[in-house]
Amino acid sequence: MRAMMQCYQLTGFHQELGRSEKPRPEPTGTEVLLRVAGAGVCHSDVHLWEGSYDLGAERKLSFADRLKLPLTLGHETAGEVVALGPDATGIALGASCIACSWIGCRECVACEAGDEHLCTAPRFLGVNRDGGYADYLLVPHPRYLVEIGDLDPVASAPLVCSGLTTYSALKKFGPLLARQPIAIIGAGGLGLIALGILKMLGGKGAVVVELDPRKREAATAAGALATIDPRAPDTATQLRQALGGAVLGVLDLVGSGETATLAVETLDKGGRLVIVGLFGGAMTLAVPLVPMKALTIQGSYIGSPAELSELVALVSEHGMPATPVDRRPLAQAAQALDDLRHGKVVGRVVLVP
Ligand SMILES: [Zn+2]
Numbered sequence: 001m002r003a004m005m006q007c008y009q010l011t012g013f014h015q016e017l018g019r020s021e022k023p024r025p026e027p028t029g030t031e032v033l034l035r036v037a038g039a040g041v042c043h044s045d046v047h048l049w050e051g052s053y054d055l056g057a058e059r060k061l062s063f064a065d066r067l068k069l070p071l072t073l074g075h076e077t078a079g080e081v082v083a084l085g086p087d088a089t090g091i092a093l094g095a096s097c098i099a100c101s102w103i104g105c106r107e108c109v110a111c112e113a114g115d116e117h118l119c120t121a122p123r124f125l126g127v128n129r130d131g132g133y134a135d136y137l138l139v140p141h142p143r144y145l146v147e148i149g150d151l152d153p154v155a156s157a158p159l160v161c162s163g164l165t166t167y168s169a170l171k172k173f174g175p176l177l178a179r180q181p182i183a184i185i186g187a188g189g190l191g192l193i194a195l196g197i198l199k200m201l202g203g204k205g206a207v208v209v210e211l212d213p214r215k216r217e218a219a220t221a222a223g224a225l226a227t228i229d230p231r232a233p234d235t236a237t238q239l240r241q242a243l244g245g246a247v248l249g250v251l252d253l254v255g256s257g258e259t260a261t262l263a264v265e266t267l268d269k270g271g272r273l274v275i276v277g278l279f280g281g282a283m284t285l286a287v288p289l290v291p292m293k294a295l296t297i298q299g300s301y302i303g304s305p306a307e308l309s310e311l312v313a314l315v316s317e318h319g320m321p322a323t324p325v326d327r328r329p330l331a332q333a334a335q336a337l338d339d340l341r342h343g344k345v346v347g348r349v350v351l352v353p
């Protein structure tokens with residue numbers, strides 16, 4: 001009899017994740033089998049569970065037709081290589097790795113440029129094929145594995161999505177980071193890890209805008225220069241004061257109509273807004289402000305496989321960002337997703353089989 005594995009799967013939108021057992025896969029061709037050490041629970045897993053994004057004005061972007069259910073969630077996976085297909089070279093049994101889930105078709109223009117995360121026909125782990133809410137994960141090719149050496153695999157798992165997403169978004173501010181503090185909207189898992197990565201990049205730091213007092217506290221502990229409650233009537237003034245003058249960079253990790261509006265109205269001439277969050281909603285853009293203030297409004301979506309390797313090198317040199325990691329047994333996958341959906345998670349939940 002073949003060895004079995006367990007996984008937690010999305011079987012229908014808005015339905016509690018179900019536990020399944022299936023035969024443990026045998027890697028063929030270039031495939032690599034990881035024994036999962038940790039699988040991060042990400043906000044986009046909540047969106048997958050919901051089956052859509054909110055575009056505002058009662059419009060929704062559904063991906064129900066693009067997902068094949070049942071699907072094992074989990075796109076932030078760390079583990080140990082336990083089996084190799086006959087053509088899988090360049091990685092050794094026993095290697096401790098994180099799996100880059102951002103796998104493209106390798107044929108489209110984005111993939112040819114190395115931007116597999118922007119592929120038009122993605123094959124992402126935990127989205128388009130089974131992910132890491134399981135005790136084993138099949139990775140199609142060793143090129144998607146980044147060795148992490150002595151780094152703690154459980155703490156490293158979130159580098160794959162929340163780490164990479166913030167790293168790639170922060171890089172879009174370029175030399176500004178070293179010249180001036182920026183504003184970060186949102187101190188969830190992404191906001192806290194962003195503070196740590198900003199420091200590693202030699203940044204001047206960030207002022208954090210966040211509704212939840214517990215998350216503001218966590219942001220202070222993670223090194224925020226100041227924190228601001230966006231419900232205050234003078235949020236923009238407070239932000240300008242805390243940043244010590246001009247507001248030239250805003251990283252919006254919430255991505256709601258309100259947060260993007262706050263950013264556009266607060267940014268000074270030459271300012272840049274990078275939107276990462278997918279909370280949803282719509283904004284009315286005062287169009288003349290874009291040319292008059294020479295604003296750049298840029299979206300940032302995850303990051304490339306090469307950027308993930310850069311990030312692991314950065315973390316190996318500077319140490320893991322001081323983000324709280326809430327380790328929970330894999331059997332609590334459904335509860336963890338529910339807690340995240342209700343805003344009850346500080347930092348990052350990592351499921352441990
Ligand atoms: Zn994610």
Ligand SMILES: [Zn+2]
Nearest residue numbers: 105108111119
């Ligand atoms: Zn592609």
